[in-house]
Amino acid sequence: xxxxxxxxxxxxxxxxxxxxxxxxxxxxxxxxxxxxxxxxxxxxxxxxxxxxxxxxxxxxxxxxxxxxxxxxxxxxxxxxxxxxxxxxxxxxxxxxxxxxxxxxxxxxxxxxxxxxxxxxxxxxxxxxxxxxxxxxxxxxxxxxxxxxxxxxxxxxxxxxxxxxxxxxxxxxxxxxxxxxxxxxxxxxxxxxxxxxxxxxxxxxxxxxxxxxxxxxxxxxxxxxxxxxxxxxxxxxxxxxxxxxxxxxxxxxxxxxxxxxxxxxxxxxxxxxxxxxxxxxxxxxxxxxxxxxxxxxxxxxxxxxxxxxxxxxxxxxxxxxxxxxxxxxxxxxxxxxxxxxxxxxxxxxxxxxxxxxxxxxxxxxxxxxxxxxxxxxxxxxxxxxxxxxxxxxxxxxxxxxxxxxxxxxxxxxxxxxxxxxxxxxxxxxxxxxxxxxxxxxxxxxxxxxxxxxxxxxxxxxxxxxxxxxxxxxxxxxxxxxxxxxxxxxxxxxxxxxxx
Amino acid sequence: xxxxxxxxxxxxxxxxxxxxxxxxxxxxxxxxxxxxxxxxxxxxxxxxxxxxxxxxxxxxxxxxxxxxxxxxxxxxxxxxxxxxxxxxxxxxxxxxxxxxxxxxxxxxxxxxxxxxxxxxxxxxxxxxxxxxxxxxxxxxxxxxxxxxxxxxxxxxxxxxxxxxxxxxxxxxxxxxxxxxxxxxxxxxxxxxxxxxxxxxxxxxxxxxxxxxxxxxxxxxxxxxxxxxxxxxxxxxxxxxxxxxxxxxxxxxxxxxxxxxxxxxxxxxxxxxxxxxxxxxxxxxxxxxxxxxxxxxxxxxxxxxxxxxxxxxxxxxxxxxxxxxxxxxxxxxxxxxxxxxxxxxxxxxxxxxxxxxxxxxxxxxxxxxxxxxxxxxxxxxxxxxxxxxxxxxxxxxxxxxxxxxxxxxxxxxxxxxxxxxxxxxxxxxxxxxxxxxxxxxxxxxxxxxxxxxxxxxxxxxxxxxxxxxxxxxxxxxxxxxxxx
Numbered sequence: 001x002x003x004x005x006x007x008x009x010x011x012x013x014x015x016x017x018x019x020x021x022x023x024x025x026x027x028x029x030x031x032x033x034x035x036x037x038x039x040x041x042x043x044x045x046x047x048x049x050x051x052x053x054x055x056x057x058x059x060x061x062x063x064x065x066x067x068x069x070x071x072x073x074x075x076x077x078x079x080x081x082x083x084x085x086x087x088x089x090x091x092x093x094x095x096x097x098x099x100x101x102x103x104x105x106x107x108x109x110x111x112x113x114x115x116x117x118x119x120x121x122x123x124x125x126x127x128x129x130x131x132x133x134x135x136x137x138x139x140x141x142x143x144x145x146x147x148x149x150x151x152x153x154x155x156x157x158x159x160x161x162x163x164x165x166x167x168x169x170x171x172x173x174x175x176x177x178x179x180x181x182x183x184x185x186x187x188x189x190x191x192x193x194x195x196x197x198x199x200x201x202x203x204x205x206x207x208x209x210x211x212x213x214x215x216x217x218x219x220x221x222x223x224x225x226x227x228x229x230x231x232x233x234x235x236x237x238x239x240x241x242x243x244x245x246x247x248x249x250x251x252x253x254x255x256x257x258x259x260x261x262x263x264x265x266x267x268x269x270x271x272x273x274x275x276x277x278x279x280x281x282x283x284x285x286x287x288x289x290x291x292x293x294x295x296x297x298x299x300x301x302x303x304x305x306x307x308x309x310x311x312x313x314x315x316x317x318x319x320x321x322x323x324x325x326x327x328x329x330x331x332x333x334x335x336x337x338x339x340x341x342x343x344x345x346x347x348x349x350x351x352x353x354x355x356x357x358x359x360x361x362x363x364x365x366x367x368x369x370x371x372x373x374x375x376x377x378x379x380x381x382x383x384x385x386x387x388x389x390x391x392x393x394x395x396x397x398x399x400x401x402x403x404x405x406x407x408x409x410x411x412x413x414x415x416x417x418x419x420x421x422x423x424x425x426x427x428x429x430x431x432x433x434x435x436x437x438x439x440x441x442x443x444x445x446x447x448x449x450x451x452x453x454x455x456x457x458x459x460x461x462x463x464x465x466x467x468x469x470x471x472x473x474x475x476x477x478x479x480x481x482x483x484x485x486x487x488x489x490x491x492x493x494x495x496x497x498x
Numbered sequence: 499x500x501x502x503x504x505x506x507x508x509x510x511x512x513x514x515x516x517x518x519x520x521x522x523x524x525x526x527x528x529x530x531x532x533x534x535x536x537x538x539x540x541x542x543x544x545x546x547x548x549x550x551x552x553x554x555x556x557x558x559x560x561x562x563x564x565x566x567x568x569x570x571x572x573x574x575x576x577x578x579x580x581x582x583x584x585x586x587x588x589x590x591x592x593x594x595x596x597x598x599x600x601x602x603x604x605x606x607x608x609x610x611x612x613x614x615x616x617x618x619x620x621x622x623x624x625x626x627x628x629x630x631x632x633x634x635x636x637x638x639x640x641x642x643x644x645x646x647x648x649x650x651x652x653x654x655x656x657x658x659x660x661x662x663x664x665x666x667x668x669x670x671x672x673x674x675x676x677x678x679x680x681x682x683x684x685x686x687x688x689x690x691x692x693x694x695x696x697x698x699x700x701x702x703x704x705x706x707x708x709x710x711x712x713x714x715x716x717x718x719x720x721x722x723x724x725x726x727x728x729x730x731x732x733x734x735x736x737x738x739x740x741x742x743x744x745x746x747x748x749x750x751x752x753x754x755x756x757x758x759x760x761x762x763x764x765x766x767x768x769x770x771x772x773x774x775x776x777x778x779x780x781x782x783x784x785x786x787x788x789x790x791x792x793x794x795x796x797x798x799x800x801x802x803x804x805x806x807x808x809x810x811x812x813x814x815x816x817x818x819x820x821x822x823x824x825x826x827x828x829x830x831x832x833x834x835x836x837x838x839x840x841x842x843x844x845x846x847x848x849x850x851x852x853x854x855x856x857x858x859x860x861x862x863x864x865x866x867x868x869x870x871x872x873x874x875x876x877x878x879x880x881x882x883x884x885x886x887x888x889x890x891x892x893x894x895x896x897x898x899x900x901x902x903x904x905x906x907x908x909x910x911x912x913x914x915x916x917x918x919x920x921x922x923x924x925x926x927x928x929x930x931x932x933x934x935x936x937x938x939x940x941x942x943x944x945x946x947x948x949x950x951x952x953x954x955x956x957x958x959x960x961x962x963x964x965x966x967x968x969x970x971x972x973x974x975x976x977x978x979x980x981x
Binding site: 396399405438 | 639661665675
């Protein structure tokens with residue numbers, strides 16, 4: 001009986017959350033929306049595992065919606081490139097949904113619980129769509145759904161701080177500009193080629209092998225639109241307020257997964273489609289993405305040092321970390337793309353863990369978490385604090401954590417490309433990360449104020465520790481992440497070298 | 499007991515000492531006894547391993563693979579067996595001393611102090627026995643982080659800023675220089691294992707070797723070569739047991755030990771001699787020796803003076819490593835032992851003077867020699883050893899270093915070492931002279947703290963006695979360093 005559903009697994013991982021989202025939207029209960037979401041996401045995880053099994057056999061799944069063949073109908077594509085991200089996505093969403101319940105109960109009106117989880121599942125479904133879609137216009141749809149869902153989720157933070165409304169509005173405007181840029185680019189591409197399917201697009205674009213201005217304009221529009229959405233410096237300004245004023249559970253989801261999925265599509269577009277204009281691609285990578293990544297790494301880190309608000313600090317650190325990822329993607333070879341994927345996966349865990357811990361502190365402190373407010377938290381809430389410490393050490397990139405693995409492969413990629421200046425910059429920036437992270441540690445453990453330890457909520461710290469332990473496990477046994485990343489790079493780069 | 503089990507036991511004993519100290523935090527005597535017990539256990543293990551190494555036994559254990567070609571593994575090298583012996587034996591004495599000092603000075607948060615003290619020893623032992631450069635790096639960082647609470651122990655503004663300086667310099671340099679250097683070595687050779695004779699020969703471009711050496715010597719900030727030395731005087735705000743064991747033995751020795759290990763087992767002395775890529779470092783080390791000796795003379799604060807003396811003495815070891823000839827390396831390795839023994843004596847004495855008479859400054863020591871004869875006696879023994887007067891153990895390492903510089907035909911270096919000894923005499927013996935010649939009219943109330951007196955006496959006498967047993971240590975050293 002299940003087999004019928006399993007055949008449609010690629011569609012179901014997206015459709016299921018969207019469908020359930022509509023069902024629970026007006027549920028007036030405090031707990032049922034959460035329970036239903038959890039069940040949904042368990043199914044989601046099950047479906048993702050099924051996809052992994054299928055992929056390990058066949059290597060490629062093209063799912064055609066309504067049995068319309070690809071150039072005409074919408075299709076999803078699952079292959080080595082996105083299966084790793086899909087799996088991580090599934091697992092992390094489940095963990096953060098567990099985490100979210102107590103946080104939501106504290107931060108938003110319990111009567112909004114149905115709405116919150118409806119939006120939550122909407123965001124999950126649409127972000128998952130971004131991972132799987134093989135159609136550039138369909139991507140635009142998912143981008144918009146996910147943007148609207150996340151904007152509404154951010155606005156739910158208004159109960160805590162009215163600035164959340166402004167942050168949501170900012171995101172709405174800037175996000176809309178980004179999406180518009182993207183859709184204009186899609187328009188150009190469609191006008192020139194008459195297709196929206198990515199595989200078909202490659203074939204159709206080949207007829208303009210000399211390259212036409214309209215094509216380049218379209219490509220530029222699409223890339224810039226995606227850069228806005230992925231918060232690549234300097235079009236990142238919507239991100240810090242959005243992450244820091246959103247309800248804590250929401251910032252966890254967004255920080256860990258939202259920009260990562262878009263970055264994933266970004267690199268897929270670059271290496272799978274735009275590859276047929278190598279001169280354009282290397283122009284973009286060498287003279288746009290590469291310098292911007294370096295700036296992002298440096299400026300993001302420096303601004304983070306001067307932040308007093310912890311969530312803002314983490315958000316600016318995200319800007320720098322996105323810089324690491326795009327730096328790796330700008331390298332145009334296997335090692336670079338692979339290390340970019342390594343960091344996408346690792347950083348999702350690290351930032352997710354950090355935002356989870358800080359989000360819990362926000363509940364406990366009942367106000368915005370600033371450096372000052374963390375005084376003595378190391379003694380007061382030791383369990384969560386230790387998780388935060390480990391995630392932070394991983395952010396710096398110390399050995400035995402997965403952050404180190406990211407750094408190792410990034411260094412290796414930069415070294416094989418002989419980018420010694422970038423190596424120096426990355427090294428300096430990771431040392432500067434010690435500065436902003438140690439400011440937190442100092443307040444938590446080495447301030448004058450002492451507290452007796454207080455009881456912590458197991459429903460909250462268990463998910464935090466699941467993430468933290470996975471950080472250590474992947475720091476010691478990094479093979480799965482490395483394999484998935486190498487697989488992704490294999491698929492993408494094989495196109496480049498042909 | 500199997501050899502690999504010995505390593506595990508030696509490394510986790512300090513951790514258990516920390517754990518038991520925490521469990522027994524309400525019973526002060528019991529809590530503080532775990533340091534001594536842990537010290538005894540690790541000392542016995544270190545001694546056994548030390549003898550095992552002499553008999554060509556292999557001590558190694560591999561836990562898991564971190565990434566291609568790099569395991570999380572421990573393997574005791576001859577150098578490591580020396581360092582662990584020094585750290586563990588002095589831990590026993592330092593634990594006894596800590597009890598006397600911390601209670602005499604009425605310090606707060608003694609439990610936290612004892613716990614991080616033990617963790618720091620754990621990291622030092624793991625550094626000593628690490629099987630490859632990455633494992634060494636991991637515990638190098640743990641050592642830094644675990645000593646941060648000890649440096650900032652007093653939790654006032656001064657110690658907080660000192661702690662920040664300490665951490666930012668040590669972690670900063672290690673992340674900016676040391677770790678990229680490790681990556682570089684790994685990318686070139688595909689391994690980070692310590693091997694006799696080094697792993698870089700024929701694999702690493704000789705023209706970049708000077709650059710790699712620079713990254714390593716500046717990345718290993720714990721070796722405190724100028725200009726990366728500021729953290730060490732800053733760290734002196736810590737209670738004296740920290741300055742004594744950690745900033746005269748475990749931490750700084752971990753720094754120079756790491757550099758020595760890199761020279762002996764990664765780069766390889768032959769490769770260095772062939773390319774002469776570390777000759778520039780000889781001059782930097784000489785500069786550090788002279789400059790910090792001169793700064794030490796100007797310091798009136800006894801601990802600050804000792805700190806600059808430490809910087810100068812550490813550069814002896816760097817100098818020996820940079821010279822890379824067999825005699826110089828022998829001297830450098832031996833200097834780890836001799837300087838540790840001498841300097842811990844001096845710090846013990848400085849702390850004992852502070853606890854009993856609350857004197858920190860050299861100029862305030864007038865007449866104290868008559869009141870605290872035992873402490874001053876021990877101090878004199880330690881000072882003479884560091885100066886390098888026979889029959890004190892310190893004369894051996896200096897002798898080998900001078901021989902090494904002559905062997906490499908760096909005559910000026912030999913002269914500088916001589917001048918440095920003269921400066922040592924001045925700034926190390928001046929407190930003794932002041933203590934015994936000028937009589938103070940001021941009445942100073944003395945607090946009795948006998949537990950702070952015996953450890954320096956033991957180490958001071960050790961400086962004298964071990965002069966005659968130098969071969970006992972040198973056997974292990976010369977076993978490895980054969981050019």
